Amino acid sequence: MKRRRRKEHEVFSLSFLDAISGGFGAIVMLLVIVKVAEPTVTRDRGIGLENTAITLAKELPELEQRIKSQQQQLADTQNLLALVQRDVTRLAPGAAAARSEREAAALTARAATTIEQRLAVARQELTAEMLRLQAVRPAAANQLVGGIPVDSEYIIFVIDTSGSMQSIWPTVVRTLDKVLNAYPKVKGVQVMSDMGEYMYSQYAGQWIPDTPGRRRAVLQRMASWAPFSNSSPSEGIVAAIRSFHDPDKRISIYVFGDDFTGASVQSVLNTVASINPRGRDGKPLVRIHGIGFPSLFSMPGAGAGAIRFATLMHNLASENGGTFVGLPSTR
Structure with missing residues (x-):
């Protein structure tokens, strides 16, 4: 009588090993990609910042000069404004007095003109009256x-x-x-x-x-x-x-x-x-x-x-x- 041989079960078959190998391979590839790309990004960013810093360093003296120029212009303008305000304060009383003098002179001139006109009329009337009196009563x-x-x-x-x-x-x-x-x-x-x-x-x-x-x-x-x-x-x-x-x-x-x-x-x-x-x-x-x-x-x-x-x-x-x-x- 023949002995029945048990059927042998294989734990690690070829399909399973293929799947495991493929998974490990994918992980390795991911690690390689990450390790390679990270320094590149970092290095690229460093180069950009360095260029920006160099550009700003070159522009900084010009900016400082422009700021100094603007500050000097502002100081000059403030000084000029102070001078103008001082002149206005100094000249204000004189201007008011001159205006008052002009107004008084104009009023005096108008009054003098009126008085002169009235005096001329009075002088004419007085002369006519004197002539009339001399004709009527000659002087002794x-x-x-x-x-x-x-x-x-x-x-x-x-x-x-x-x-x-x-x-x-x-x-x-x-x-x-x-x-x-x-x-x-x-x-x-x-x-x-x-x-x-x-x-x-x-x-x-x-x-x-x-x-x-x-x-x-x-x-x-x-x-x-x-x-x-x-x-x-x-x-x-x-x-x-x-x-x-x-x-x-x-x-x-x-x-x-x-x-x-x-x-x-x-x-x-x-x-x-x-x-x-x-x-x-x-x-x-x-x-x-x-x-x-x-x-x-x-x-x-x-x-x-x-x-x-x-x-x-x-x-x-x-x-x-x-x-x-x-x-x-x-x-």
């Missing part, structure tokens, strides 16, 4: 000349010697000569500036004897006489009254001028009224006449001073027995 001989009484025995001239008057000085000298000629003979003469300064210091407080020679000497000295003046006759008028008033003498003061720069017309009127009282006959001790010269009307904006002078002298003459005459021209 040796009593009225040009509407001014000439009955005084002593005459004092108080003359504005300022620059505006000096500009028409020949006219002033001729007017002085005409007034002297209206008095053929007086007992004494005196000439003072509007500040009270004497033409002849040796005759201070005294009367200059009236002779033809003295009159010529006064006119000759007058041609070059130019003491300081503040364009205000009040000082000279007060000095003349205080130095020469005498109830026993008939005295007249002639004020030559074109401007009044004093603070107040009324204060001058009050001062003169206190030192020039009226005598027993009701007349003031000293007559005060005024002759106004139109020199300021040729100067833009200066006519207001001439108006103040005319106002002062008109009131002084009216209150002190005198007459005020405004000359129509400087010729």
